Amino acid sequence: MSDARPDRAVGEAQRDRGAGVDWRLYLVTDPHLGGGRDAVPGIAYEAVLGGVGVVQVRDKEGDDDEFAIHAVAVAEAVARACTETGRVVPVFVNDRLDVARELGLHLHVGQRDIPFARARSAMPDHLMVGLSIESDAQLGAALAGPGPVPDVIGVSPVWATATKTDTAAALGPEGADRLARAAHAHRSGGGGVREADGGVGGAAGGVRAVGIGGVTPATVARLAATELDGICVVSAIMAAPDPRAAAAELIARWEAGKSLPPKGEPA
Numbered sequence: 358m359s360d361a362r363p364d365r366a367v368g369e370a371q372r373d374r375g376a377g378v379d380w381r382l383y384l385v386t387d388p389h390l391g392g393g394r395d396a397v398p399g400i401a402y403e404a405v406l407g408g409v410g411v412v413q414v415r416d417k418e419g420d421d422d423e424f425a426i427h428a429v430a431v432a433e434a435v436a437r438a439c440t441e442t443g444r445v446v447p448v449f450v451n452d453r454l455d456v457a458r459e460l461g462l463h464l465h466v467g468q469r470d471i472p473f474a475r476a477r478s479a480m481p482d483h484l485m486v487g488l489s490i491e492s493d494a495q496l497g498a499a500l501a502g503p504g505p506v507p508d509v510i511g512v513s514p515v516w517a518t519a520t521k522t523d524t525a526a527a528l529g530p531e532g533a534d535r536l537a538r539a540a541h542a543h544r545s546g547g548g549g550v551r552e553a554d555g556g557v558g559g560a561a562g563g564v565r566a567v568g569i570g571g572v573t574p575a576t577v578a579r580l581a582a583t584e585l586d587g588i589c590v591v592s593a594i595m596a597a598p599d600p601r602a603a604a605a606e607l608i609a610r611w612e613a614g615k616s617l618p619p620k621g622e623p624a
């Protein structure tokens with residue numbers, strides 16, 4: 358029997374699947390930058406101990422069976438770190454709908470992957486589906502309704518990056534801020550994907566937004582000054598000599614950036 362659920366009725370509020378998630382620091386894994394597939398679970402474990410709140414398993418090589426074995430290893434490592442820290446860290450699968458469904462993990466899709474609406478309707482209702490957004494037009498289409506909207510958007514790319522070169526043009530922090538504001542302003546059906554809650558990851562309501570592409574310790578502060586709920590990194594953690602320390606530094610810089618007064622206002 359299929360896990361697919363019918364789309365919610367028009368006018369019905371979408372459930373807030375991302376409530377309670379710490380969106381401030383989202384790790385997307387990469388086997389090459391991490392020193393090979395076998396090294397990735399250990400890096401994800403260390404990264405969660407350092408403060409990563411969301412993990413996405415991304416591996417463009419191998420078939421679905423190989424990917425699934427890899428994703429299970431990463432998810433188990435994240436679960437171990439969660440047991441030790443008492444945190445809850447969701448694990449997303451990049452691109453591969455069938456693997457996400459089979460393993461009961463969340464899914465992230467891009468504009469050139471399976472269409473969001475198809476992914477959403479094929480995924481169990483309790484699991485999140487994230488979507489990459491590269492432009493105002495793409496965000497407008499994603500929020501146009503009346504169907505479900507993404508649980509989180511990856512605003513992509515904020516800056517050009519050597520990690521992924523087949524991207525749209527860089528949005529810059531101003532573009533990322535504009536898209537995050539528009540995502541937060543979205544209210545689905547009967548009241549909103551989430552109400553403004555003031556919790557971890559920002560006080561805004563609407564659809565959550567993380568910024569990806571070229572985020573490093575040197576650029577975090579610039580994004581902390583935007584409406585984004587968090588930052589999303591690959592190389593800043595996967596290629597770091599000490600992934601736990603790298604994650605801790607990124608979170609510390611995000612928090613330090615958040616405590617700075619907005620531009621133009623006195624401290």
Ligand SMILES: Cc1ncc(COP(=O)(O)OP(=O)(O)O)c(N)n1
Binds near residue numbers: 470521567
């Ligand atoms: C959180 C997040 N945002 C954006 C992306 C990029 O997705 P996509 O454009 O589909 O590119 P690939 O990662 O599949 O190469 C992402 N993975 N995660």
Ligand SMILES: Cc1ncsc1CCOP(=O)(O)O
Binds near residue numbers: 513570593
């Ligand atoms: C997966 C992805 N999607 C847009 S940019 C990117 C790669 C980001 O890598 P890095 O954090 O190393 O710049």
Ligand SMILES: [Mg+2]
Binds near residue numbers: 451467468
């Ligand atoms: Mg993709």
